[in-house]
Amino acid sequence: MADKPKVLVTRRWPEAVEAKLKELYDVTLNESDVPMTADEMRQALMDYDAFCPTVSDKVDASVLDVEGARTKIIASYGVGYSHIDTDAAKKAGFIVTNTPEVLSNCTADLAITLMLAAARRVGEGERELRAGKWTGWRPTHMIGTRVSGGTFGVLGFGRIGREAAKKAHFGFGMKVIYFDAFPVKPELAAETGAESRDSIEAVLAEADVVTLHMPGGKDNYHLINEARLKLMKPTAILVNTARGEVVDGNALAAALKAGTIGGAGLDVFEGEPKIIPALLECENAVLLPHLGSATLSTREDMGWRVMENLEAYFKGEAPRDRVA
Ligand SMILES: NC(=O)C1=CN([C@@H]2O[C@H](COP(=O)(O)OP(=O)(O)OC[C@H]3O[C@@H](n4cnc5c(N)ncnc54)[C@H](O)[C@@H]3O)[C@@H](O)[C@H]2O)C=CC1
Ligand SMILES: O=C(O)C(=O)CO
Numbered sequence: 112m113a114d115k116p117k118v119l120v121t122r123r124w125p126e127a128v129e130a131k132l133k134e135l136y137d138v139t140l141n142e143s144d145v146p147m148t149a150d151e152m153r154q155a156l157m158d159y160d161a162f163c164p165t166v167s168d169k170v171d172a173s174v175l176d177v178e179g180a181r182t183k184i185i186a187s188y189g190v191g192y193s194h195i196d197t198d199a200a201k202k203a204g205f206i207v208t209n210t211p212e213v214l215s216n217c218t219a220d221l222a223i224t225l226m227l228a229a230a231r232r233v234g235e236g237e238r239e240l241r242a243g244k245w246t247g248w249r250p251t252h253m254i255g256t257r258v259s260g261g262t263f264g265v266l267g268f269g270r271i272g273r274e275a276a277k278k279a280h281f282g283f284g285m286k287v288i289y290f291d292a293f294p295v296k297p298e299l300a301a302e303t304g305a306e307s308r309d310s311i312e313a314v315l316a317e318a319d320v321v322t323l324h325m326p327g328g329k330d331n332y333h334l335i336n337e338a339r340l341k342l343m344k345p346t347a348i349l350v351n352t353a354r355g356e357v358v359d360g361n362a363l364a365a366a367l368k369a370g371t372i373g374g375a376g377l378d379v380f381e382g383e384p385k386i387i388p389a390l391l392e393c394e395n396a397v398l399l400p401h402l403g404s405a406t407l408s409t410r411e412d413m414g415w416r417v418m419e420n421l422e423a424y425f426k427g428e429a430p431r432d433r434v435a
Contacts, residue, residue: 116160116425117181121147121168124188125407128414135418136161149174156180161421165189167383172199180205184424186417189404190214190270193328193354197435207435208420212270213412218403219274222322222352223282225376228397229348230320231255232374235394256319256346256373258283264318265289266311266334267325267353268300275322276303290314292325315342320350327354327379337362346373352403355381364389367396378403 118136123129123144132138139159141147146167147155152174155162162182164170166189175196184206187195192209200207228234232255239245239253263279265272268291279285280303287305289295290313300307308314311334315321321343325331335349335358343349349372351358360381366372367390374395380386383401390396404410420430 116421117158118161118163118421119155119159120163120188121152121155122165122188124414125411127411128418131418132414136421153177156182160184161186161424163188163417163421164195166191166194168194170195170200172196175199175203175205177203184208184421184430186420186424186430188413188417191326191354192434193326195435200435205435206424206430206433208417208424208430208432209434210413210416211432213416214404214409215270215274217406217409218271218352219278221378221399221403222271222275222324222350222376223278225350225352225378225397225399226258226279226320226322226348229350229374229376229395230258232395234397256348258285258320258348260284261319262286262288262317264308264314264321265305266314266321266323267291268295268305268307269324271352272322272324273299273302275324276305279320280304285320288314288317311339312342315339316344318347319344320348322350323353323357325353325357327356331357333357333359333362335359335363337365340366340372343372345371348372348374348376350376352378355379355383360387360390364393364396367393 115137118138120140122141129140156177157180159182161184163186185200186208188210190209190211195207197207232253236253263285265276268289276287280287287303288308289305290308290311340362363375367375376397378399379401420432423430
C-alpha cells in the first residue's frame with residue numbers, strides 16, 4: 112500500500128476533525144497550539160505534502176520563497192486568505208484553498224450581536240453591574256440607540272454581508288443598502304430588497320449601522336479612515352467582523368471619543384491580538400477576540416471543508432475552493 116500523504120496542521124482543530132485527519136493521513140498536529148515561527152513553516156513546506164495554516168499564521172513571501180518544497184497544496188482553515196501572500200504562492204507553484212460558505216451564517220450572527228451590543232450598550236451595562244455600580248432602574252439610565260426599523264449599510268455584499276443583511280432585514284425590519292466593489296447579481300440583492308449605492312461614502316452617510324464584510328489585505332488597508340468616518344451619522348454604529356486593517360483604529364478611537372459616531376462593535380483588529388490602547392479606552396466600543404466563526408459546528412464544518420479540498424487534490428482532481 113502506498114504511504115499516506117504527509118499533512119501538517121499548524122493549530123489545534125476540533126477533535127472530530129483531528130481524529131478523521133489521523134485516519135486518512137500521516138498527519139502532524141500542533142498539540143501545543145503555539146503559533147509556528149516562519150522558520151518552522153518554511154521547514155514544513157520542505158517536509159510535508161500538504162500544509163494547513165489558518166488565519167492567524169502569516170504565510171508571507173519570506174515563508175513561501177523556498178527551494179525544492181515538497182508541499183504542493185496550502186489548504187487554509189478559514190475563508191479569509193489575506194494572511195497568505197497569494198502572488199508569492201502562485202509564483203512558487205503552490206495551490207491555495209480556503210473554506211467559504213460554511214461560516215457565513217455564524218459570522219453574520221456575530222455581526223448582528225455586535226450591532227445590538229454596541230447600540231444597546233451591552234458591554235457598558237455589564238461592566239457597571241459587575242463593578243457593583245448599578246443604582247437601579249431609572250428612565251434616563253444608559254440610553255442606547257434603537258436599530259429596529261433603521262438602515263443597515265453593508266460594505267462588501269458577499270456571502271457574509273448578504274447573510275447579515277437577511278438577519279437585519281427579516282429579524283429587525285431594517286432597510287438594507289450596500290456598496291460592493293464588483294457588480295452584485297440582482298437576485299441576490301432582491302432577497303432583502305437591498306438597494307445598491309454607488310460609493311462607500313454614500314452608504315456611510317445614509318446608514319444607521321455600517322457593517323464591514325470585504326476581505327482584508329493591502330487593497331482594503333484603512334479603507335475606513337478619518338475622512339470617511341466623518342461622513343457617518345453621530346448616532347451610527349460601525350461593525351467590523353472583516354479584518355482589522357480595513358479600519359484605521361486610531362481614527363476610529365478618535366471618532367468614538369469625540370462622539371462623531373455613536374459606537375462600534377469590533378471582532379477584528381489590526382495587529383491582533385494586540386489592541387491599541389486608544390480603542391481599549393472607548394466605553395462605546397464593544398470588543399471581541401475574533402469570534403466570528405467560533406461555534407463548534409462551524410469550526411467542524413471548516414475542518415471538513417479543508418479535508419474536502421485535500422481529498423480532491425490527492426485524488427488528482429481540482430479542489431473546489433482554490434483561491435490561488
Ligand atoms: N471575524 C471572523 O471571524 C471572520 C471574518 N471573515 C472575514 O470576512 C471576509 C468576507 O468573507 P466572505 O463574505 O465569505 O467573502 P466574499 O468574497 O463572499 O465577500 C467579500 C465581498 O467584498 C467585496 N469587496 C472587496 N473589496 C471591497 C471594497 N473595497 N469595497 C466594497 N466591497 C468590496 C467583494 O467584491 C465581495 O463581494 C473574509 O475575507 C474574512 O476576512 C470571515 C469569516 C469569519
Ligand atoms: O475564516 C476567517 O476568515 C476567519 O477570520 C475566522 O473564521
